Amino acid sequence: MHKLHAAWKHFKTITYHKYLVAQGCFRVGLYRQGILHDLSKYSPAEFMVGVNYYQGNRSPNDAEREAIGYSSAWLHHKGRNKHHYEYWLDYHKNARPGEMVPVPMPDRYIAEMIMDRIAACKVYKGKDYTDRDAYAYYLKGKNHHAMHEYTAHVLEKYLKMLAEYGEDRTFRCIRRNLVHKRSGHWLEKQLKCLFR
Secondary structure (H helix, E strand, O other): OOHHHHHHHHHHHHHHHHHHHHHHHHHHOOHHHHHHOOHHHHOHHHHHHHHHOOOOOOOHHHHHHHHHOOOHHHHHHHOOOOOOHHHOEEEOOOOOOOOEEEOOOOHHHHHHHHHHHHHHHHHHHHHHOOOOHHHHHHHHHHHHOOOOHHHHHHHHHHHHHHHHHOHHHHHHHHHHHHHOOOOOOHHHHHHHHHHO
């Protein structure tokens, strides 16, 4: 594929993804995060990898990883975007010396991560997308995640809710429980989300 053509296609793909994430973030009240989401993808360090490895049906980072053994774009990206659980690794007093361990993500970034996963599925699945896709993708890699147990629990809960009940109900719960955090007992809030 000609580089200029690949650059245009990659630009359209990442911009459409960014638009879908912003749309989801706005629905749950994350306006600033929706606007700022994935801006690093337009940086030369990430954009040029996207152009060089563009395929259209999967992440160029996967293709770069296959070609050279790692993804320079991903390493750049995960260190600058708090909606990736890989950002939330740190040294911990209870870990072995020098060992990095996952720490819990703040709820607002878990909410953005959910929107990111939904948008990625919509981009790559196209007209074949269903609300079950993000949960299925999560389950496929579940045992390989270096994710804090709290983060994993919340992510899985809302992706499963999306698969079973759809966006409207799930986004209402995310807005109430992760973004705005109204007071009240946790289980009571969850039940209200499911049966409204």
